[in-house]
Amino acid sequence: FGIARDITERKRMEEDLRIRDATLTAIIENQPGLVWLKNCEGRFLAVNSAYARACGRDYPAQVVGLTDFDVWPQDLAHRYVADDQIVLQTGTPLNIEEPVYDQGILKWYETFKTPICNEQGTVIGSTGYARDITERLQNELLLRESEERLSAATLAANLGVFSYALDGS
Numbered sequence: 001f002g003i004a005r006d007i008t009e010r011k012r013m014e015e016d017l018r019i020r021d022a023t024l025t026a027i028i029e030n031q032p033g034l035v036w037l038k039n040c041e042g043r044f045l046a047v048n049s050a051y052a053r054a055c056g057r058d059y060p061a062q063v064v065g066l067t068d069f070d071v072w073p074q075d076l077a078h079r080y081v082a083d084d085q086i087v088l089q090t091g092t093p094l095n096i097e098e099p100v101y102d103q104g105i106l107k108w109y110e111t112f113k114t115p116i117c118n119e120q121g122t123v124i125g126s127t128g129y130a131r132d133i134t135e136r137l138q139n140e141l142l143l144r145e146s147e148e149r150l151s152a153a154t155l156a157a158n159l160g161v162f163s164y165a166l167d168g169s
Helices: 008-029 049-054 074-090 134-156
Strands: 034-039 044-047 094-102 105-117 123-132
Touching (some): 008 044, 034 049, 049 094, 074 094, 074 123
Antiparallel strands (some): 034 044, 034 123, 094 105, 105 123
16 A cells, blocks of 8 residues: 655745745855844844854854854944844834954944835844945045144144135136
8 A cells, every 4th residue: 555645836845945045045145245134033044154254153054043142242242232123123224334343353344234024014033234344434534634634734834725726716
């Protein structure tokens, strides 16, 4: 005796899920910055390799299931969680500049966080993307310092500075 059951539909659904998972992985892995997805409790559901490396892990799977308090210094974790709560409670995106210890080195990142909603519009988690802006901020600081030195030198030299447009305006 034998029993046969048609599992074509189940196999098709398994393949659809495999393709969907591979697509999500490809999307987050090909971003140049840090990418993550969290549930409402603040547990990581997915991160890209850049995110895992930034918080001292070798693989994204080593971060899944953890919280900010498990992977970041406590002061920064409190800050990140507070920002997440704003996104989760208001249901609106948040764009901020914040410090991140990337492999133990303090850097500045521009971070975009947004809620994830289910089909009914209920917020069920958050996702985000962060890009390193440390070099840009350092260059802006150097430019300001240079402008201040030029201004101080001009005043010390007792020189007049004027602007003249060639069109006479």
